[in-house]
Amino acid sequence: MKIEKYEIEKVTILAPSGNLVYEETKDLEAFLENVADVSPYAILDLANTKYLSAKAIGLIASYVKHFRDNHGGLKLTRVNKNLKKLFDITGLHTVVEIFENEDIALSSFGNQIGKLEKISLWAKEAVA
Amino acid sequence: MKKRILLVDDEETLRLALHEALTDDGYEVENSGDSVKALELAKNNTYDLVISDLKMPNMGGLQLVAELKKLHPDIKPIIMTAYGSIETVIEAMHIGVVDFLTKPFKIEQIRGVIRRVLNAAPPPPTSNNNGKNNTGLKVEYKNAVQSADAFFIAQDAANTTSRVFYDFVKTDTGKAFFFGSVPDEVEAEKLDVVIKTVFRHSSNVVKSSAVMLREINQHLCNNINDRFPVTLFCAVLDKQKQTLCYSMQGEELACFQSLPGNNNEIVMLESSPQPLNVFPAIRIMEKNVSFTSDSKIVLVCNNSLSKGIKKGIIAVDTLKNILSDSIAPGCEDMAKGIKLQIEGLRDLGIVEKGAAVMVSNLRFQDEAPGDFFTAIPIPLVNYGETVKLLDEKLALMVKDDCLRHEIITSTNEAVVNAASFAYKPNEKGQISVRMCRLGDEIIVEVCDQGRGFDAQKRITPEAALDNDLTKKDGRGIFIIKQLMDRMAVQSCPNMGTTVYMAKRIIENEN
Numbered sequence: 001m002k003i004e005k006y007e008i009e010k011v012t013i014l015a016p017s018g019n020l021v022y023e024e025t026k027d028l029e030a031f032l033e034n035v036a037d038v039s040p041y042a043i044l045d046l047a048n049t050k051y052l053s054a055k056a057i058g059l060i061a062s063y064v065k066h067f068r069d070n071h072g073g074l075k076l077t078r079v080n081k082n083l084k085k086l087f088d089i090t091g092l093h094t095v096v097e098i099f100e101n102e103d104i105a106l107s108s109f110g111n112q113i114g115k116l117e118k119i120s121l122w123a124k125e126a127v128a
Numbered sequence: 129m130k131k132r133i134l135l136v137d138d139e140e141t142l143r144l145a146l147h148e149a150l151t152d153d154g155y156e157v158e159n160s161g162d163s164v165k166a167l168e169l170a171k172n173n174t175y176d177l178v179i180s181d182l183k184m185p186n187m188g189g190l191q192l193v194a195e196l197k198k199l200h201p202d203i204k205p206i207i208m209t210a211y212g213s214i215e216t217v218i219e220a221m222h223i224g225v226v227d228f229l230t231k232p233f234k235i236e237q238i239r240g241v242i243r244r245v246l247n248a249a250p251p252p253p254t255s256n257n258n259g260k261n262n263t264g265l266k267v268e269y270k271n272a273v274q275s276a277d278a279f280f281i282a283q284d285a286a287n288t289t290s291r292v293f294y295d296f297v298k299t300d301t302g303k304a305f306f307f308g309s310v311p312d313e314v315e316a317e318k319l320d321v322v323i324k325t326v327f328r329h330s331s332n333v334v335k336s337s338a339v340m341l342r343e344i345n346q347h348l349c350n351n352i353n354d355r356f357p358v359t360l361f362c363a364v365l366d367k368q369k370q371t372l373c374y375s376m377q378g379e380e381l382a383c384f385q386s387l388p389g390n391n392n393e394i395v396m397l398e399s400s401p402q403p404l405n406v407f408p409a410i411r412i413m414e415k416n417v418s419f420t421s422d423s424k425i426v427l428v429c430n431n432s433l434s435k436g437i438k439k440g441i442i443a444v445d446t447l448k449n450i451l452s453d454s455i456a457p458g459c460e461d462m463a464k465g466i467k468l469q470i471e472g473l474r475d476l477g478i479v480e481k482g483a484a485v486m487v488s489n490l491r492f493q494d495e496a497p498g499d500f501f502t503a504i505p506i507p508l509v510n511y512g513e514t515v516k517l518l519d520e521k522l523a524l525m526v527k528d529d530c531l532r533h534e535i536i537t538s539t540n541e542a543v544v545n546a547a548s549f550a551y552k553p554n555e556k557g558q559i560s561v562r563m564c565r566l567g568d569e570i571i572v573e574v575c576d577q578g579r580g581f582d583a584q585k586r587i588t589p590e591a592a593l594d595n596d597l598t599k600k601d602g603r604g605i606f607i608i609k610q611l612m613d614r615m616a617v618q619s620c621p622n623m624g625t626t627v628y629m630a631k632r633i634i635e636n637e638n
Contacts, residue, residue, distance in 0.1 A: 021540050022511040051515055051537060053544055054604035082533035089610045090603055
């Protein structure tokens with residue numbers, strides 16, 4: 001399965017093209033693991049994903065938790081209404097943030113990133 | 129006149145508690161902690177019933193019963209024990225024990241047993257060998273309808289079946305029950321009571337319905353099925369989780385049925401031809417309906433239907449007629465026939481929403497346009513592409529994107545489950561997927577051809593209730609339950625696992 005990966009500001013965006021049903025889930029897991037190692041902010045763009053397996057949903061939920069634990073976040077964009085229903089019925093809509101598009105998802109990181117940058121700046125000044 | 133009970137147990141707490149409870153119930157009770165003293169009491173008094181512990185110092189419960197029977201042949205003995213083996217039960221039955229209670233038990237259990245024993249329930253209904261009279265069976269129906277949430281309607285047709293019996297126990301979340309029959313030629317006296325005792329003994333576990341069913345089956349298999357040619361059907365109904373697990377003949381096989389809606393009562397109409405053989409010589413439908421494929425069970429979930437029976441508005445015979453009316457061959461027609469007849473019950477003003485008919489193991493002989501079958505190789509390779517194919521094929525039957533998505537998602541879960549839990553995941557094999565439109569429903573059947581997931585590791589519905597949403601196992605089956613109207617899983621080591629799912633299609637063609 002093809003998963004496109006690019007960065008905007010400090011946020012990594014992953015855009016799989018295809019269904020995340022079986023072995024594709026492993027591909028996604030590898031990507032998420034890789035991103036989590038280098039950046040606390042990520043967006044999963046599901047515009048080209050029609051079907052998700054229960055395992056994929058669980059994987060996404062666990063990485064949302066992982067990113068959150070690292071003071072960052074994993075957010076979802078362009079999720080089709082059928083997939084949203086899956087998140088609803090499994091109760092994961094309370095865990096996962098879903099946005100209409102990339103821009104809104106990016107701006108939702110804005111404050112967090114700003115705060116971290118300021119803290120980092122203050123820390124540098126204090127050391128100096 | 130008050131019924132007199134003699135209570136014998138060296139365990140004082142239990143004895144006194146029982147004494148008090150049974151006295152409150154209106155019985156005249158005497159108790160003794162010593163079996164020898166109890167025998168002395170019985171020499172000077174008469175009792176209708178004796179309830180005795182099995183293991184006691186000086187004289188055991190069975191010896192006491194044997195002595196009491198010599199004094200009062202009509203006395204009805206019940207034995208309580210924590211150590212009941214099947215051999216003990218059989219021996220006890222031979223000396224005249226009428227029932228066994230496995231410790232620990234709830235007071236309601238013993239109350240039920242006492243009521244049943246003292247009310248001198250009629251002997252188990254026996255079939256007439258000329259096949260003309262089935263009054264005895266009707267009594268069974270009546271009792272079953274009044275007291276059980278789920279029941280079979282079985283017709284003892286001719287010549288082969290003799291004693292038909294059933295029993296059930298209440299569990300914390302529902303009921304466990306069984307139906308059985310013993311052929312005439314089996315001479316083991318009171319075998320039905322033995323079976324009931326084994327059933328109660330093994331259902332005395334607070335576990336999930338699937339685990340409870342397995343326990344019951346293992347006990348029945350080891351103790352009954354291997355020794356006697358009896359036929360049994362066991363089921364565990366869990367109202368909380370809205371599931372019904374059932375199996376036949378003590379097999380490991382567990383059929384897991386997700387029940388639609390809340391508080392629906394279940395009416396099960398056995399429609400089996402010979403292969404299922406739950407009750408030999410079942411006549412319903414077999415005669416009039418060409419039920420020649422592997423069809424096994426017709427499940428009618430209809431609250432109103434059972435209400436109608438309870439109220440006496442619908443007689444069991446009427447139901448039989450309803451089924452017999454469906455003279456056209458094939459499962460589809462029969463299912464449609466039943467549906468139509470249920471619709472017809474509206475005239476009686478008792479039908480509510482939620483009527484559903486399930487015919488399992490459909491063969492799909494007459495394929496309609498759009499009906500689809502494919503075999504997916506194990507291990508799954510490029511399954512994403514297969515999903516596209518399933519989507520395309522289903523599009524011929526279902527236009528609505530949302531409904532299609534729900535069906536495919538559920539199918540994916542069944543396929544992925546079968547592949548992930550295969551006994552030998554790397555061995556060559558295949559998972560077959562069938563889709564067909566039956567009336568206004570899409571029926572999907574996913575079968576792993578014997579390489580199915582291990583019943584021991586089978587995902588349980590309990591897992592779906594786990595609070596940790598990110599680590600939850602069993603989400604797949606939970607999703608299927610949510611997205612489809614009905615589902616059933618049949619699983620056994622030899623035949624593998626088949627998941628049946630049905631989704632009602634109410635499409636807006638515009």
